[in-house]
Amino acid sequence: MNTVGISNELHQLLAGSNVNVQLSVPQLVETVLKRNEAILTSTGAVSAETGKYTGRSPKDKYIVEELVFKDKIDWGPVNQPISEDTFANLYNKVINYLKQKKELFVFNGFAGADAQHRLPIQVINEYAWHNLFAHQLFVRPNDEELLGHQAEFTVISAPGFKADPLVDGTKSETFIIISFERRTVLIGGTEYAGEMKKSVFSIMNYLLPEAGILPMHCSANVGREGDVALFFGLSGTGKTTLSADPSRKLIGDDEHGWSSNGVFNIEGGCYAKTINLSREKEPQIFDAIRFGAVLENVVVNPDTRVADYEDGTLTENTRAAYQLQAISNIINPSVAGHPNAIIFLTADAYGVLPPISKLSKEQAMYHFLSGYTSKLAGTERGVTTPEATFSTCFGSPFLPLPATRYAEMLGQKIDENNSRVFLVNTGWTGGEYGTGSRMKLAYTRAMIQAALEGELNNIETIQDGIFGLEIPLHVPGVPDEFLQPIKTWSNQAAYTEKATELAEKFKDNFKKFSNVSDDIKKLGGPTI
Ligand SMILES: Nc1ncnc2c1ncn2[C@@H]1O[C@H](COP(=O)(O)OP(=O)(O)O)[C@@H](O)[C@H]1O
Ligand SMILES: C=C(OP(=O)(O)O)C(=O)O
Ligand SMILES: [Mn+2]
Numbered sequence: 001m002n003t004v005g006i007s008n009e010l011h012q013l014l015a016g017s018n019v020n021v022q023l024s025v026p027q028l029v030e031t032v033l034k035r036n037e038a039i040l041t042s043t044g045a046v047s048a049e050t051g052k053y054t055g056r057s058p059k060d061k062y063i064v065e066e067l068v069f070k071d072k073i074d075w076g077p078v079n080q081p082i083s084e085d086t087f088a089n090l091y092n093k094v095i096n097y098l099k100q101k102k103e104l105f106v107f108n109g110f111a112g113a114d115a116q117h118r119l120p121i122q123v124i125n126e127y128a129w130h131n132l133f134a135h136q137l138f139v140r141p142n143d144e145e146l147l148g149h150q151a152e153f154t155v156i157s158a159p160g161f162k163a164d165p166l167v168d169g170t171k172s173e174t175f176i177i178i179s180f181e182r183r184t185v186l187i188g189g190t191e192y193a194g195e196m197k198k199s200v201f202s203i204m205n206y207l208l209p210e211a212g213i214l215p216m217h218c219s220a221n222v223g224r225e226g227d228v229a230l231f232f233g234l235s236g237t238g239k240t241t242l243s244a245d246p247s248r249k250l251i252g253d254d255e256h257g258w259s260s261n262g263v264f265n266i267e268g269g270c271y272a273k274t275i276n277l278s279r280e281k282e283p284q285i286f287d288a289i290r291f292g293a294v295l296e297n298v299v300v301n302p303d304t305r306v307a308d309y310e311d312g313t314l315t316e317n318t319r320a321a322y323q324l325q326a327i328s329n330i331i332n333p334s335v336a337g338h339p340n341a342i343i344f345l346t347a348d349a350y351g352v353l354p355p356i357s358k359l360s361k362e363q364a365m366y367h368f369l370s371g372y373t374s375k376l377a378g379t380e381r382g383v384t385t386p387e388a389t390f391s392t393c394f395g396s397p398f399l400p401l402p403a404t405r406y407a408e409m410l411g412q413k414i415d416e417n418n419s420r421v422f423l424v425n426t427g428w429t430g431g432e433y434g435t436g437s438r439m440k441l442a443y444t445r446a447m448i449q450a451a452l453e454g455e456l457n458n459i460e461t462i463q464d465g466i467f468g469l470e471i472p473l474h475v476p477g478v479p480d481e482f483l484q485p486i487k488t489w490s491n492q493a494a495y496t497e498k499a500t501e502l503a504e505k506f507k508d509n510f511k512k513f514s515n516v517s518d519d520i521k522k523l524g525g526p527t528i
Contacts, residue, residue, distance in 0.1 A: 010124070010154065013095045018103040020131075022146065025292045028105070028132040037129045042305045044291035045320070047298055048129045050191035054297050054315035055379045056198060057174050057190055058397050064179040072206075074402040086169035087179055091186055093168075097161040098126060105131035108149045110139040111200050113334040114264035117213055117257060121200060122151035126158045133193040133294050136321045138200070139268035153183045153203055159191040178202060178400075193296060193321065194379075197271060198398055201255045204266055206400040214258040214409040217395025219243035220251035220265070222336045228263060229452050230256070232368075232394040233345030236376030238426040240272045241441070242345070242448060244284040249331040250324065258339070258413055265334030269323040274298055275316050277309040281441055288326035295320050316377040338417040341452050343424050344394065349374040349386035351428035351436040352485050352499040355478075356447040357469035358456060364414060364421040366524025368393060369407050369513055370506055374427060386433045388502075390509040404515065422451050423469060430488040432498055446477035466499045467506075468527035503528055 023031065029046060032038050038048035062082035063073055073079050098104055105125040112118030123134040134155075141149055162173035174189030176199055185199045201217070208215040218232040219239035229248070233239045240253040252265030253272070272285045274295065279286040289295065289307070296319040299311035312318065324330050344367055346353060359367060371394045374386035380397075392403035399406065414421065426444055430436040450456050450472075461470040462484070471483055481487040489495035503526035510516075510525060 014099060014104070017099050017101065019106055020103055021106040022108055023105065023131070025132065025135055028128055028135065029292065031128040032132060035128055037127055038294070039300060040305060041295065041300050041307055043289055043293075043307070045289050045293035045295050046129065046132070047295035047300045047307065049297055049314060050193070053174065053190035053192045053381065055192060055317045055381050056194055056397070057172075057176065057192075057381050059381070060170065060172055060174040060189070061176045062178070063400060064177060064181065066179065066181040069180045073400050078397055079400055082169065082177060087177055087182075087186070090163065090168055090170075090175065090177065090188070091184070094156060094158045094161050094186055094188055098124070098156070098158055101126060107131055107134040107138065108146060108151060109134070109141050109268070111153075111204055111266050112257065112264065113139055113252075113266070113268065114257065114259065114261075117208070117211060117259060117264065119153055119204065119207065120149055120151050121153045121155065123155045123196065124157070126160055127191070129294060130157055130159070130193055130196065132292075133321050134196060136269040136292065136294060136323045137197045137267055137271060153185070153200070155185040155187070155196055155200060157187040157196055159187070159189065161188040163188055180206065193294070194271060194319070197267065201266065202398045202400060204255070204257070205398055208257050209401060209405060209409065212260070214406060214413060215266070216256050216258060217254070217393065217398060218256055219253045220256050220263055220336070220339075221245055221248040222251060222331055223248050223452060226337060227340040227452070228336045228338065229341045229343065230263070230339045231343045231345055233426075234371070234373045234375070234389070234391045234394050235379040236273065237345035237347045237373055238444065239345065240270060240285070241282060242426075242444065244282065244327060245445070246284065246329065247449070248452070249329045250327050251331055251334045251336050252324070262335065262337040263339060264336075265324075268334075269321060270327070272320050274307070274309050274318045274320050275312055284327050285320070288322045289320045290326065293320055293322040293326065317379050338413075339419045342414070342419050342421045343448065343451065344368065344421065345424050345426050346373040347376060347386065347427035348372070348425045349388055349427055349433040350498050350502045351430065351432045351489070352495065352502055353423065353425040353427075353467065354464060354469055354471045354485055355425050355429065355439055355443065355483060356451065356456075356475065357423050357464065357471050358461065359421040359423055359469070360523065361411075361414065362520045362523035363469070365407060365411050365516070365520045366510070367423055368410055369403060369516065370509060371396060372506065374433070386427070388505065404513070420457070422456075424448065429482070429485065431490075436488075443478045443482060447475050450475045466496075466503050466526055466528050468525070500528065
């Protein structure tokens with residue numbers, strides 16, 4: 001076996017296995033096709049299907065309850081405890097399972113584009129296409145970095161290994177378990193590649209705050225003047241779509257750290273939704289899907305091998321994974337200065353939040369902690385229509401520490417850097433989900449452009465009567481009446497009723513933040 005780059009313990013455990021370490025992208029593509037794990041498509045990308053699991057399984061995600069970490073983790077439905085024994089038992093079973101495979105695939109690289117703050121990681125895969133995904137999504141080492149590479153965290157993904165809940169102490173056949181003590185993520189039972197990247201993100205959400213760095217579930221790009229913008233949002237709210245902007249260089253589409261030097265990407269690639277993807281609306285993403293890219297659950301014509309992005313038969317959560325370099329205007333390495341503008345994206349299925357509004361400092365903190373949005377179909381198992389949710393910090397599924405820890409850091413950083421904050425509704429307008437329609441992407445882009453270019457700094461605004469948000473009266477390229485939700489509803493009483501219902505939900509949800517300052521409680525939320 002080629003043992004270069006395998007940690008000692010694993011080396012012993014996997015002795016005798018045929019381990020392919022650090023295959024190149026062409027080698028991986030070749031292997032994926034040879035093993036019939038995926039098919040080649042007309043653009044040169046490969047396309048894989050993941051069977052039963054086409055989105056994340058949050059209910060099957062655990063953190064091992066280890067003494068040193070026990071008091072730090074925010075235990076609950078997101079961070080479910082699992083015992084050390086349960087983990088050890090599953091770990092051994094997974095290793096034994098992997099040893100029986102004809103070949104395995106290993107990627108050595110980093111989480112974190114900033115050399116000062118990165119985490120050396122190792123990803124061990126049963127499937128070659130998952131290893132190709134790891135190559136695209138994580139930060140690749142150069143030759144010199146590879147020589148000195150010493151993994152500090154290992155991700156083991158064995159989708160073909162299914163747990164037996166009765167014996168193994170899991171809830172289902174699927175498990176995603178993080179052990180901070182053994183510095184390992186163990187994944188079994190699911191083929192959805194997103195689990196690998198999001199579990200590494202969860203690890204970084206634990207490790208970075210200890211180093212004084214704020215980890216963020218956001219995309220980021222930089223303008224001609226070097227001005228940095230962040231786009232926070234839960235899945236499907238537009239982080240990837242809106243950060244791909246021909247007039248701004250992409251830093252990253254999903255996970256970033258904010259240190260005392262500025263922001264850096266945690267990843268080396270993007271994971272774009274491809275449902276209804278068109279070259280006309282999203283040219284950069286469309287063109288990134290070429291050789292080396294991995295399509296997931298996209299329906300492909302078996303003869304022409306043309307991908308049909310309109311087809312959501314397998315899932316709404318169809319995806320493409322590609323390295324950042326597949327986008328033409330990126331910043332490399334993915335490191336930039338402090339954010340000038342911060343945008344909170346929310347896909348409001350009630351259709352009552354303004355398409356863009358300016359937030360005061362208190363409102364920014366209130367909305368960051370609230371993290372109101374809708375879970376959109378597909379990304380999590382079982383969600384088939386938009387579901388209103390409050391996801392603290394716009395990323396609660398990935399936060400091992402209490403939300404207030406991240407919020408305090410954000411508040412301080414916004415103060416220090418005078419970053420402007422906007423709330424952008426990329427969800428529904430003219431009525432709630434079902435009667436209204438999804439916000440037009442071209443309008444959202446126009447509003448974001450205006451915000452980032454400073455055009456909304458000193459303009460006339462009107463205060464929303466229910467949420468207290470400052471709504472601009474005019475935005476270039478967007479009809480005035482579109483800016484105020486009440487004007488987009490045909491029945492204004494119905495609007496008020498729905499908006500009030502949502503405002504009450506905000507207030508109920510915020511009750512759990514008892515330690516938050518009175519200013520944020522009084523000035524941040526709905527005014528009714
Ligand atoms: N107004 C809008 N703003 C942003 N995205 C929109 C809008 N209308 C429709 N969409 C679609 O919503 C999806 C947003 O998903 P994505 O950018 O991948 O979200 P995230 O990266 O936050 O998970 C894309 O498929 C995009 O085409
Ligand atoms: C990959 C995911 O994130 P996003 O939809 O934000 O890209 C996910 O939540 O599984
Ligand atoms: Mn995304």
